[in-house]
Amino acid sequence: MQLINEIRIPKRKPYSHKGDYGRILLIGGNQNMGGSIMIAARACVYSGGGLTTVATHHSNHTALHSRCPEAMVSDINDIKRLTKLIENADCILIGPGLGLDFQGNNVLTLLFQHIKEEQSLIIDGDAITILSKLKHPFPKCNVILTPHQIEWERISGISIDEQTPELNRIKANEFRAHVILKQHETELYLKSGDYKITVGDPAMASGGMGDALAGIIASFIGQFDTEEAIKQAVYIHSLIGDKLARDMYVVPPSAIIDQLPYMMKELEEDEA
């Protein structure tokens, strides 16, 4: 397992525009868990995503506009519009607060029918749990799975105490996906190899922390090369968590999100 113990963020080129930094679609947030997709949306915007659109239950639209006016909103049940959004996105995140009911299943199936080979798809939260039951084969695109250990147990069939690097690697290859196995010292099973981080603090163990990470990964994939993007996102998310945990007993996901632009500036490379 290679350690990731530093990352750099590329300096932006002067003659660039928001389209250069990714058209990102976030799908999730049923009527009970709208907060999760709002956390992902703020994380996406505050980590530099170019254009962020959120497909979520209509009951979340007003709250999302007030919490994250930078994100555009669509009704998760407006199939026609959602299909268009799926076709036009560079990177799609599905899962945070999606719910496990027919709505979640229908949206996941629609997404799998329309996503194209050149697009990137991050599968998180309830979308992982639904897939564990549906046993749908993954679409032929750039798939990134972001399970915590229980979600990984569900979809891989490997119980938590058996989740060794060897067995995890076999499963990641079988899925032909990048796998981010979230825990204390998160592990990354990428196409180029196996990595882990040694930053991160138990003060991060609170609901919404993974939703925030999913939003950062989506925005970074919209901006940078996939494997670098994943390493940078996982590392910066926990680096900020570590830093804030020096003064905070618990680090709310929103506190991490607010620090993203500053930490990215601190880690910015010199040359443009």
Ligand SMILES: NC(=O)C1=CN([C@@H]2O[C@H](COP(=O)(O)OP(=O)(O)OC[C@H]3O[C@@H](n4cnc5c(N)ncnc54)[C@H](O)[C@@H]3O)[C@@H](O)[C@H]2O)[C@@H](O)CC1
């Ligand atoms: N504000 C919101 O709307 C939130 C919505 N959430 C959504 O809730 C849905 C279910 O996700 P959950 O992860 O809560 O529930 P899961 O049904 O996946 O189960 C996770 C539960 O298992 C327990 N557990 C035991 N060992 C664990 C380990 N090693 N790692 C993680 N959990 C472990 C925890 O108590 C946790 O509540 C997801 O779609 C998620 O995005 C959560 O992110 C929490 C915040």
Ligand SMILES: Nc1ncnc2c1ncn2[C@@H]1O[C@H](COP(=O)(O)OP(=O)(O)O)[C@@H](O)[C@H]1O
């Ligand atoms: N003890 C810990 N030390 C460091 N990071 C942790 C710890 N516990 C949880 N985390 C981090 O918090 C996040 C939890 O993800 P997840 O369970 O999906 O959260 P949620 O679904 O509630 O948003 C992961 O990024 C994980 O690495």
Ligand SMILES: [Mg+2]
């Ligand atoms: Mg989660």
